Amino acid sequence: xILVNGVLLALLALSVIGCALLGPVRLDLWQAWQNLSxxxxxxxxxxxxxxxxxxxxVAIGGGMAACGVVLQALLGNPLACPQMLGVSGGASLGGIxxxxxxxxxxxxxxxGLFGEISWVPLAAFLGALCSMTLVYRFSLFHGRxxxxxxxxxxxxxxxxxAAVIMFLNSIxxxxxxxxxxxxxMGSLSTRAYLTVAFIWAYIIFxxxxxxxxxxxxxxxxxxxxxxxxxxxxxxxLQRQVFVASSLMIxxxxxxxxxxxFIGLMVPHVMRLIVGSDHRLLLxxxxxxxxxxxxxxxxxxxxxxxxxxxxxxxxxxxLGGPFFLFLLYREGRRKLAL
Amino acid sequence: xxALAGLAHPASAPPPQRIVSLAPSVTETLFALGFGNRxxxxxxxxxxxxxxxxxxxxxxxxxPSLEVIVAKQPDLVIGVSSATDPVKAREMQRLGLKVTLIxxxxxxxxxxxxxxxxxxxxxxxxxxxxxxxxxxxxxEVKKRIAPAxxxxxxxxxxxxxxxxxxxKNFIDELITLAGGENIAGNAAQPWLNLPxxxxxxxxxxxIIEAGMESERSETAKHxxxxxxxxxxxxxxxxxSPSDKILRPGPRIGEGLEDIARLVHPxxxxxxxxxxxxxxxxxxxxx
Numbered sequence: 023x024i025l026v027n028g029v030l031l032a033l034l035a036l037s038v039i040g041c042a043l044l045g046p047v048r049l050d051l052w053q054a055w056q057n058l059s060x061x062x063x064x065x066x067x068x069x070x071x072x073x074x075x076x077x078x079x080v081a082i083g084g085g086m087a088a089c090g091v092v093l094q095a096l097l098g099n100p101l102a103c104p105q106m107l108g109v110s111g112g113a114s115l116g117g118i119x120x121x122x123x124x125x126x127x128x129x130x131x132x133x134g135l136f137g138e139i140s141w142v143p144l145a146a147f148l149g150a151l152c153s154m155t156l157v158y159r160f161s162l163f164h165g166r167x168x169x170x171x172x173x174x175x176x177x178x179x180x181x182x183x184a185a186v187i188m189f190l191n192s193i194x195x196x197x198x199x200x201x202x203x204x205x206x207m208g209s210l211s212t213r214a215y216l217t218v219a220f221i222w223a224y225i226i227f228x229x230x231x232x233x234x235x236x237x238x239x240x241x242x243x244x245x246x247x248x249x250x251x252x253x254x255x256x257x258x259l260q261r262q263v264f265v266a267s268s269l270m271i272x273x274x275x276x277x278x279x280x281x282x283f284i285g286l287m288v289p290h291v292m293r294l295i296v297g298s299d300h301r302l303l304l305x306x307x308x309x310x311x312x313x314x315x316x317x318x319x320x321x322x323x324x325x326x327x328x329x330x331x332x333x334x335x336x337x338x339x340l341g342g343p344f345f346l347f348l349l350y351r352e353g354r355r356k357l358a359l
Numbered sequence: 360x361x362a363l364a365g366l367a368h369p370a371s372a373p374p375p376q377r378i379v380s381l382a383p384s385v386t387e388t389l390f391a392l393g394f395g396n397r398x399x400x401x402x403x404x405x406x407x408x409x410x411x412x413x414x415x416x417x418x419x420x421x422x423p424s425l426e427v428i429v430a431k432q433p434d435l436v437i438g439v440s441s442a443t444d445p446v447k448a449r450e451m452q453r454l455g456l457k458v459t460l461i462x463x464x465x466x467x468x469x470x471x472x473x474x475x476x477x478x479x480x481x482x483x484x485x486x487x488x489x490x491x492x493x494x495x496x497x498x499e500v501k502k503r504i505a506p507a508x509x510x511x512x513x514x515x516x517x518x519x520x521x522x523x524x525x526x527k528n529f530i531d532e533l534i535t536l537a538g539g540e541n542i543a544g545n546a547a548q549p550w551l552n553l554p555x556x557x558x559x560x561x562x563x564x565x566i567i568e569a570g571m572e573s574e575r576s577e578t579a580k581h582x583x584x585x586x587x588x589x590x591x592x593x594x595x596x597x598x599s600p601s602d603k604i605l606r607p608g609p610r611i612g613e614g615l616e617d618i619a620r621l622v623h624p625x626x627x628x629x630x631x632x633x634x635x636x637x638x639x640x641x642x643x644x645x
Contacts, residue, residue: 045554045556046554046556046557047556047557047559047560048560049556061586061587061592062587063559063560063562063587065587066559066585066586066587067556067559067560070555070559070584070585071554071555071556071559071585072556142519192419192422195404200516200517200522200550201516201517201519201520201522201570204520204522204552205519205520209520209552211519211520211521211554211555213555213584213585323554323556327557328543328545328546328551328553328554328557329525329546329547329548329551329552329553330520330551330552330553330554331552332552
């Protein structure tokens with residue numbers, strides 16, 4: 023099974039290179055390597071327009087899939103996904119408010135030393151933190167996090183936020199509404215390596231944290247009581263997994279908006295391939311999610327060129343039917359958690 | 360021109376006196392024709408001219424309220440065929456209202472819609488006069504930029520995401536009339552989200568950001584790292600928030616001049632102060 027992860031890692035490396043070479047415009051890689059310092063269109067296309075976005079896609083795809091795996095285990099629900107936790111809604115609302123009220127604010131990094139980043143992702147991340155705290159508070163009873171409450175409060179919180187966003191969308195001006203809609207649909211468009219590095223740092227940290235809990239996650243899928251009898255501190259585990267995945271989701275939504283389906287679908291597919299041992303399933307899902315989003319974003323750039331499609335459309339188009347096919351093929355056999 | 364009911368209008372009937380406008384451009388046209396006093400309802404987006412802001416509102420551009428419109432007892436409702444909800448238009452007709460939807464896709468559409476509205480209101484001469492004024496403004500710009508070479512141009516509303524003017528959009532025509540060449544003009548969509556790499560590959564000589572939220576500093580900063588783009592290198596990245604450019608109404612003549620001034624500033628400079636050098640307007644005359 024180490025083999026599977028090795029193969030996936032190789033595929034991921036190939037995908038990164040392949041996706042960075044593919045796009046709506048032709049790229050002369052030889053030209054790109056010449057003259058890196060001065061203004062060179064090929065170098066700019068490769069190093070500024072494509073590479074950061076491919077790297078961001080790998081991080082987001084991997085992070086979404088990893089969060090999906092642990093949330094499905096934690097909540098004991100095969101339908102659990104990063105979009106259900108309430109955090110994504112909070113991040114969206116934060117981002118939207120940032121877009122409406124301070125669209126042109128830029129934050130200097132270390133006094134402008136490392137350039138400036140948009141204020142919007144930070145507003146989104148703040149929104150994610152607030153909603154995480156709220157949902158957490160509502161699901162905590164006598165110091166214990168209840169999966170059902172977590173699921174319900176997340177879903178209800180998200181629908182409430184969706185209504186707030188639709189309300190804001192209907193009171194802002196026409197062109198602004200269009201911009202908000204695009205932002206909500208999600209995009210990996212970025213040229214800032216700083217943003218990419220920030221997301222990778224978050225994802226790696228969160229992923230390692232979750233991976234370290236692999237064995238406990240295996241046990242908790244047997245049921246809370248069984249896990250407790252086997253020595254798992256279920257209360258602490260639930261809290262830690264919730265906080266870790268919420269932070270990851272908040273960071274991801276804040277830079278790329280809502281990119282759905284990966285967190286729901288990739289974990290199920292990988293469970294069919296590598297089984298339910300989270301120590302293997304987590305890295306396998308991370309790698310597969312990265313590969314999937316990498317290619318989905320490349321399709322989003324190419325399919326209607328020169329127009330760019332929202333990448334969430336591609337993930338849903340590819341993911342939905344494929345997932346239904348898997349369900350059909352599995353017949354009555356329940357997708358094992 | 361999709362005039363649903365306008366054609367059957369008998370010449371003898373009195374021209375409409377209570378009009379509801381379902382789009383900012385329609386409101387502007389009515390005021391420009393001198394019929395602003397006949398408006399009994401406009402959308403919340405109708406902000407020009409200032410008098411329009413004081414008129415009763417019938418809801419948003421995409422979501423006008425049917426009952427508010429009916430309560431105004433209009434004898435004519437004017438909407439835009441690509442924006443007004445056709446179900447709502449039919450509903451209004453069923454309720455006995457006269458609804459006219461005008462098409463505003465191309466410059467020709469805009470000009471002929473002005474004539475149509477003027478005719479509907481019983482004053483075709485006002486329409487002819489307004490159209491003559493606009494085409495006069497067009498000719499003036501054409502004359503100015505005639506000697507200048509075409510400059511490839513990106514016109515966008517918003518940089519995050521980058522939403523650009525595509526083909527089948529009157530603004531695409533305006534760019535061409537202004538002596539530019541829209542880098543996304545061959546796109547099938549009137550508006551499209553462009554990836555950065557496409558802009559780098561197309562190397563526009565002029566970048567104009569016309570979104571109402573745009574600020575010069577942000578627009579310039581957004582492009583600053585892509586120095587291979589001629590517009591960035593030559594500092595031809597402009598932020599020009601302008602309803603004159605974006606609204607398919609009677610101010611498109613002024614909008615055209617706004618674009619032309621950005622695409623070919625040298626053609627609008629005072630001739631005394633200029634000497635013929637660089638890519639100057641006369642300087643490039645063959």
